[in-house]
Amino acid sequence: MTEEKESLNFIEQLIADDLAAGFSPEKLRFRFPPEPNGYLHIGHAASICLNFGLGEMHNAPVNLRFDDTNPSKEEQEYVDAIKRDIQWLGFQWATECYSSDYFQQLYDWAVQLIKEGKAYVDQQSAEAMAEQKGTPTTPGVAGPFRDRSVEENLDLFERMKAGEFEQGSYVLRAKIDMASSNMLMRDPILYRIVRKAHHRTGTEWCIYPMYDWAHGESDYVEQISHSLCTLEFKMHRELYDWFLDQIYDPTKLRPKQREFARRNLSYTVMSKRKLLELVQTKTVTGWDDPRMPTISGLRRRGYTPESIRKFSDVSGISKRDSVTDVSLLEFCIREDLNKTATRVMGVLDPVKLVITNYPAGKTEILSAENNPENPNSGTHDLPFSGELYIEREDFKEEAGSKFFRLTLGNEVRLKSAYIIKGESVVKDAAGNITEIHCTADLDSRSGSGTEASTRKVKGTLHWVSIQHAIKAEVREYDRLFLDEAPDSHEDRNFMEFVNPDSLKVIKEAYLEPFLKDANLDDKFQFQRLGYFTLDKESSSESLVFNKTVGLRDSWAKQAPVAAAPPNQPVKQQNNAGGQAQGQRSAINEIQKISKKYTNLSGDKLAAARADIAKLAEEVSYEELAPLFNTAAKKVGTRIGAMITLGVLLAHGQERNAEIDAFIEAGLSDGNEELVAEAKKI
RNA sequence: UGGUCUAUGGUGUAACUGGCAACACGUCUGAUUUUGGUUCAGAAGAGUCCAGGUUCGAGCCCUGGUAGACCAACCA
Numbered sequence: 001m002t003e004e005k006e007s008l009n010f011i012e013q014l015i016a017d018d019l020a021a022g023f024s025p026e027k028l029r030f031r032f033p034p035e036p037n038g039y040l041h042i043g044h045a046a047s048i049c050l051n052f053g054l055g056e057m058h059n060a061p062v063n064l065r066f067d068d069t070n071p072s073k074e075e076q077e078y079v080d081a082i083k084r085d086i087q088w089l090g091f092q093w094a095t096e097c098y099s100s101d102y103f104q105q106l107y108d109w110a111v112q113l114i115k116e117g118k119a120y121v122d123q124q125s126a127e128a129m130a131e132q133k134g135t136p137t138t139p140g141v142a143g144p145f146r147d148r149s150v151e152e153n154l155d156l157f158e159r160m161k162a163g164e165f166e167q168g169s170y171v172l173r174a175k176i177d178m179a180s181s182n183m184l185m186r187d188p189i190l191y192r193i194v195r196k197a198h199h200r201t202g203t204e205w206c207i208y209p210m211y212d213w214a215h216g217e218s219d220y221v222e223q224i225s226h227s228l229c230t231l232e233f234k235m236h237r238e239l240y241d242w243f244l245d246q247i248y249d250p251t252k253l254r255p256k257q258r259e260f261a262r263r264n265l266s267y268t269v270m271s272k273r274k275l276l277e278l279v280q281t282k283t284v285t286g287w288d289d290p291r292m293p294t295i296s297g298l299r300r301r302g303y304t305p306e307s308i309r310k311f312s313d314v315s316g317i318s319k320r321d322s323v324t325d326v327s328l329l330e331f332c333i334r335e336d337l338n339k340t341a342t343r344v345m346g347v348l349d350p351v352k353l354v355i356t357n358y359p360a361g362k363t364e365i366l367s368a369e370n371n372p373e374n375p376n377s378g379t380h381d382l383p384f385s386g387e388l389y390i391e392r393e394d395f396k397e398e399a400g401s402k403f404f405r406l407t408l409g410n411e412v413r414l415k416s417a418y419i420i421k422g423e424s425v426v427k428d429a430a431g432n433i434t435e436i437h438c439t440a441d442l443d444s445r446s447g448s449g450t451e452a453s454t455r456k457v458k459g460t461l462h463w464v465s466i467q468h469a470i471k472a473e474v475r476e477y478d479r480l481f482l483d484e485a486p487d488s489h490e491d492r493n494f495m496e497f498v499n500p501d502s503l504k505v506i507k508e509a510y511l512e513p514f515l516k517d518a519n520l521d522d523k524f525q526f527q528r529l530g531y532f533t534l535d536k537e538s539s540s541e542s543l544v545f546n547k548t549v550g551l552r553d554s555w556a557k558q559a560p561v562a563a564a565p566p567n568q569p570v571k572q573q574n575n576a577g578g579q580a581q582g583q584r585s586a587i588n589e590i591q592k593i594s595k596k597y598t599n600l601s602g603d604k605l606a607a608a609r610a611d612i613a614k615l616a617e618e619v620s621y622e623e624l625a626p627l628f629n630t631a632a633k634k635v636g637t638r639i640g641a642m643i644t645l646g647v648l649l650a651h652g653q654e655r656n657a658e659i660d661a662f663i664e665a666g667l668s669d670g671n672e673e674l675v676a677e678a679k680k681i
Numbered sequence: 682u683g684g685u686c687u688a689u690g691g692u693g694u695a696a697c698u699g700g701c702a703a704c705a706c707g708u709c710u711g712a713u714u715u716u717g718g719u720u721c722a723g724a725a726g727a728g729u730c731c732a733g734g735u736u737c738g739a740g741c742c743c744u745g746g747u748a749g750a751c752c753a754a755c756c757a
Contacts, residue, residue, distance in 0.1 A: 007695050007704095035757050070756060126755060133753055137683040140753085171755055181684045183753045192755035211757045234686065235752050259686090261750095266692085272757090314705060316694040318687095321750055325692050328706050338719060373719070404717065413715050446715065453715095460715050528716045555717040557708095 009317040011050065011228060011258060015058070023225075027253055028060035031224050032086070032093070033215070035067045036078035036199075038272035039287040039294045040085045042308065042329070046263040049312035051228060052091040061094030063222055068100050069214045071198035079199070081287070085295040089305045095222075099214045100200050102221050106209050107161065109217065109247050110172060110190055114153045118246060119190060120146060121156040123170050132178070133186050139179035140186045146175065160193060163206045167195045172207075176242065184239050188212055216240040217247065219255040227257045231319065234259045263315060264323045267479040268293045269487050269494055283498055284480070290535075290546050291480045291502050301477065302523060302533035302548030304340075307333040323485055330549050334531070337548070341525040342370050342377070345415065345462040346511040346545075348474055348529065350389035352435045352466070355420060357442065358386035363467070367447060368416045368514075380514050383468040384417050389510050390463045391528075395436055397425060402558065404459035406436070412459040415527060419444040419457055462527045469510040472543035475535065476504040515543070523548075612640050616647035624648065642677040649681060 008016060019025060030051045034040065040048075055062035064086065068074050086093065113119035122129065122145045134140035148156075160170050172191040180186055190213040197203050216239075219227045227240075240257045248254055264270055269278075270293060278284045278292070287294050290301035298308065311332040315324055345368075363385045371377040394405040406412045408422040418440040426435035443452035483489075483497040511526075518524070524532050530550035538544040624644055645659065653659075667678045 007697085009694085013697090033757095037757080067757065073756075129755090130753065135683085135753055139683095168755065181752095183684090186753080189755055194755080208755095210755075215757085231686075232751060233757090235684085238685095261687090263693095314693080316705095318694065320687050322693065325706075328693065331706055334718090343716080369715095372714095372716085415715060417715095419715095455715095457715085459717085462716075525716085525718085528718075530718095551716075551718050553717070558717085 010319065011226075011260060011317055012054070012057070014258060015054065015226060018225075025058060025060075027223075027225055028054075028058045029063070029223055029225050029253075030054050030060060031063040031065050031097075031219065031222060031227065033065045033067045033218075033229075034082050035070070035073070036075065036082060037070075037073040038078060038276055039081050039296055041270055041272075041275065041292075041294045042265055042298065042311070043263045043270045043293075045089065045295060045308050046312050046315065046317070047228070047230070048086060048089060048091060049309055050260070050317055052093075053313075054226070055094075060225075062091075063095045063097050063224070064093035065097040065099065065218060065222070067211070067215065067218075068098055068198070068200065069209050069211060071194055071196045071208065074199055076199045081296065085299075088299060089295065089308060097218070097222060098200060099209075099218050100198060102214070102218055103201065103205055103209070105221060106214060106217055107207075110209075110213070111154070111157065113174065113190075113246060114157060114172075115150060116246075117150060117175065119172055119174050120148050120153050121160070121170055122146075122173050126168075133183065134178070136181075136183060142178055143187075146187070157191075160191065160207050161205075165193055167193045169193065174213075174243075182235055182238050184212070184235055185242070188239060212236055212239050213243060216243050216255065216257070219257075220244060220247070220252070223253045224255045225253060227255045229257060229259055230262045231259045231321075232262075233257070259319070260317045261319050261321055263312075264321075264485070265293055265329065266323050266325045266484045267481050267486075268326075269481070271487070274487060274494060277495070278480075281495070283495070290475070291477050300536060301546055302337075302531060303333050304336050304523070307336045310336070326479070333549055334552070337523055337525065337531045339373050340371070341523040341531055342380075343368070343372070343525050343527050344512055344515055345382075345464055346472075346474070346509055346515070346526040346529070346532075347389040347391055347462065347464050347469075348506050348509045348526075349392045350510055351392040351395060351433060353388045353390045353420075353463070354435055354437050355386045355388070355418075355440045356423065356437050357439045360386060362386065363465075366416055366445070368512075382416055382512060382514070383465050385465040385467055387466045388414070388463045389466055389469065390414075390436075390461050392433075394461050395422070395433070397433075406438075406459070406461060411441075411457045412461055413444075413446075413457050414463050415460050416446045417463070418442065418446075419452070419455060460528075462529070464510045464512050466510075468513050470513050470516050470543070471508050472511050472515070472545055474506040474509040474532070474545045474547065476506070476547045478502045478504070509545075511543075511545075516540075518543070525551075609643060612643045613647055616644040617651075619644055619648070621648055621653055639674050639677055642674060642681070646677065646681050 015028070032048050032051045034044065052062050054060070064083070066079055066082075068079075083096075110119060122143060124132075124143055124145070129143060132141050132143045156170065157172055159165065160172070170193060171189045173187045173189050176185045176187055178186045189210050191207045191209055193206055194208050195206060198205065198208075216227070237257050237259070244254060262270070269275065275287070275292065275294065279287055284292055288296035288300045290297055292298075295308070307329075311329050314328065314332065363383060366382045366384050367379045368382040369377070369379055390406070396403060396405070396407050399405075399407050404412075406420070406422050408424070411419055411421045413419045420438045420440045422436060422438050424437045425433050426437070428434050441452055441455075443450050444455060445453055447453065478499055478501060480499055480502050481494070481497045482499045486494040486497040515524070518534050520534050520536065520538070522534060524545075526532050528551065529547075531548040532545045533548055535544040535546045624641060641662070645653075645662065649655070649659075663678050663681055667675060
């Protein structure tokens with residue numbers, strides 16, 4: 001077999017290049033560095049899988065380092081949750097580290113910087129310092145304390161550490177370059193005073209290092225070879241390197257920072273701040289609410305570690321901002337659960353079904369397959385009787401030929417049981433169906449081996465026996481937000497897009513008795529409905545199931561009227577008419593539409609032409625003229641230019657040699673559309 | 682008005698030194714099916730942001746644009 005070449009992502013490629021250039025493989029070392037100020041989410045999973053995946057790939061250690069340099073936001077609860085989530089995902093870190101372990105070393109290095117005249121104590125207000133910092137387009141200026149003597153700086157810094165000053169009164173700054181084009185290099189702060197107990201060091205320290213000062217140096221202490229972070233830290237790399245330069249010992253390994261794009265998921269938000277807001281406003285019940293994109297939320301919802309790792313794997317790593325559609329995540333969990341979940345039956349919206357020719361009071365125990373995907377999974381007992389519940393949605397008195405379910409006069413199979421035929425209905429005064437009466441083909445029992453048992457009928461329904469069914473609460477979840485990218489709107493707060501119907505609780509669902517003994521981590525497929533798992537609030541007296549995800553449903557797509565979910569999210573219109581992208585110039589929009597012009601026909605062609613003509617109103621001759629030179633093979637663009645030209649001429653644009661030449665060329669072109677447009681002029 | 686980065690089907694990623702634009706999801710057919718699930722077979726969908734240039738040949742190299750993201754917390 002030829003070896004399948006797995007393409008490497010750009011980080012893996014970078015490491016391969018380093019190795020090829022002579023970097024010793026045993027020096028490879030990675031780290032995952034969360035701040036313990038919130039729960040891990042699916043975006044962190046990408047980083048976890050990247051770092052630990054690299055570790056597995058190269059047999060290199062991966063540290064878990066808590067970036068705990070800001071006691072005002074961090075808590076032990078989060079440390080514990082983070083550890084639990086990483087382990088649950090199936091990864092094991094080499095060493096559990098804390099930035100706070102390095103506070104003394106960081107302090108000593110800071111003193112060294114002061115002695116070398118590379119750091120100074122500043123006592124201005126934050127506003128004053130911001131003022132001096134300038135803006136991205138204007139350079140900053142030096143503050144009044146920038147040239148304090150080394151002795152004075154040393155004294156002040158020591159007193160900061162000793163707790164002589166109030167929070168916010170003094171900071172230690174690096175002396176770099178107030179005119180740098182990189183704002184971060186304009187004398188960044190190294191230390192500030194925070195009067196709050198730290199979850200590990202208590203009140204031992206009252207000065208705390210800033211991220212930039214702590215992070216690279218911590219990587220250096222741990223001898224991390226490749227320090228991977230998200231794109232927003234790109235600008236910090238220059239500072240990261242500058243700090244390393246100050247303390248670097250050439251006999252040691254020098255860490256490298258590289259950046260990759262954050263992973264966004266559609267219909268949710270992914271920043272700890274926003275997730276925290278959802279928790280604090282009680283929009284959700286907690287960090288592990290099954291609607292949350294947190295690892296703990298997904299776990300409670302029924303996602304498996306395998307599915308999340310698969311998702312990270314299949315999503316890939318790159319450097320461009322993107323929003324991955326949830327359908328990919330859903331694919332990953334369905335793929336996993338299809339192979340492993342035990343098949344059972346449960347009725348969420350029951351209607352009573354009576355089998356009139358089944359002996360009254362009779363009960364039999366049938367056998368149900370645990371998982372058709374796995375022949376070794378065995379069977380379980382399934383009680384049957386003459387009075388059942390079926391899904392209300394599975395019956396219609398009369399329906400078209402595309403409806404495969406129960407109707408009056410039609411046959412369907414009850415899964416793992418008999419073939420039945422609808423005979424009549426009983427209704428209440430309001431006309432609602434209260435009972436469906438039918439007859440069974442008593443020879444057709446599944447697995448009985450009779451000829452009738454293998455008869456083919458069009459539909460199969462799930463059901464439960466009323467006298468044997470157990471009751472349970474079932475929670476169904478819809479997406480938390482109605483907008484694809486709720487936090488991408490400059491003028492609107494993401495909370496405005498919260499889906500008011502994201503949770504649907506069914507207080508009394510009827511399940512087959514087999515489910516009575518379900519355990520917390522068991523995964524089930526309620527046949528024809530979806531995948532379900534026990535919620536942590538469940539008890540043996542009152543069972544609670546969470547719906548993880550529905551089955552793919554091609555019927556719901558065909559019959560949107562009958563089966564549409566309550567919240568059909570409206571996908572944003574893809575700037576069809578060029579209106580959505582207000583920023584894009586008309587001529588650019590015309591080019592975009594024109595490009596595909598030759599692929600269109602009929603109505604679409606006419607619509608495209610109309611769009612171009614409309615946009616052309618806003619185009620000047622100066623903008624259009626360059627397009628006359630468009631390569632001959634790019635017919636679409638030439639047609640678009642021709643249409644635009646027609647509009648311009650109609651508005652009084654005078655003809656000239658350039659225009660005549662373009663029309664001339666158009667008339668003699670091989671493309672009929674182009675010729676037609678040229679003729680119109 | 683600055684700096685840095687990014688741009689490939691609807692979505693997410695590939696394409697090694699310039700050589701037939703590939704994979705997965707999604708969508709649509711058809712077959713199989715005691716789950717309208719699964720599985721299997723197939724289809725549609727890209728002129729690689731735009732315009733030039735170099736080259737026998739450009740998604741990739743060069744020039745000039747455009748759009749988006751990030752950067753002025755005593756957050757990370």
